Amino acid sequence: MIETIQLRKRYGNKDALKNVTCHIPKNSFVGLIGRNGSGKTTFLKLLAGESAPTSGQLFVGGEQPFDNIQVSANTMLIDDEFNLVDNARLTEGLDAMAHFYPKFDRPLAERLLAYFEIPTHARQSKLSKGMNMTYRFVLGLCARTDVTYFDEPTNGMDASVRKDVYRLLLKDYVEHPRTIIVSSHHIEELEQLLSYVVVLHDGQTVYVDEAEQLQQRYVELIGSAATIQSVIAKSQVVTTFGEAPVQHVIVPNELTAEERHQLQQSNVQIKGVGLSDAYIYMTEHRKGGIDDVYNDYDADSTL
């Protein structure tokens, strides 16, 4: 469905995306994850045809999206700027959606807005930040375009709305399968939904595959630090946390049978990791974590 090869986007003298190569199968529910500034928004804007790549190839349903009416009629990008009609009342926004998107489910949109207590006679510009994002989310969901991109859709929503929104997204996706890409920093809220994950790091794809595979990249060893260190080479350790004597050591899921045996014999627990943790380990700063920064500062300040 979506195919990119060495996709690059340059702003001035800076590469926002420098090498994005990925294949996303049709009807996948995709999590687009990456740290601040890794290129998620830039990538979604390219996919939605809102900007043109600097170089590389990009196809959505076999078409190049930029300046392509056929693609835009079947695509929605919902972000915190989405606004179909300037200074319109929500009812006018619903009218416009029905006009542009033939599969728009207006009755569902109206029911959802009533449920979230968003007044449809109000002007979009007068809604609170969270309500505005919920309104945009409802439009994106009910448009039922073949491809829908949500860029940080839950920004500004309270915890209970966020929960409803993800539940809703899953229900609607199951009833009406289509390709959905959601960028979010709250992966833990999303991880039950995702079938596929794209991880961007510093403008490059560092992971494109099924969500489950990402989780299986690492294991957590829990036990005596000294025992773990006697079995596992230092170079294998991704990160360590917790205080001695019981520590948590994260390593790639590449333990040999012999290593597993030795660890188990020494009462070291071997545990799987969650998706959001796996992502953090994958993109962790290699120069140490926030503790090191704080400790260095502390040491300097006492000189």
Ligand SMILES: Nc1ncnc2c1ncn2[C@@H]1O[C@H](COP(=O)(O)OP(=O)(O)OP(=O)(O)O)[C@@H](O)[C@H]1O
């Ligand atoms: N219009 C622009 N002009 C110049 N630089 C830009 C522009 N848009 C993005 N960038 C730069 O491109 C890089 C990627 O930005 P982008 O917004 O795509 O990242 P992101 O992963 O969505 O970040 P965040 O998680 O913080 O929203 C950043 O370094 C950003 O400063």
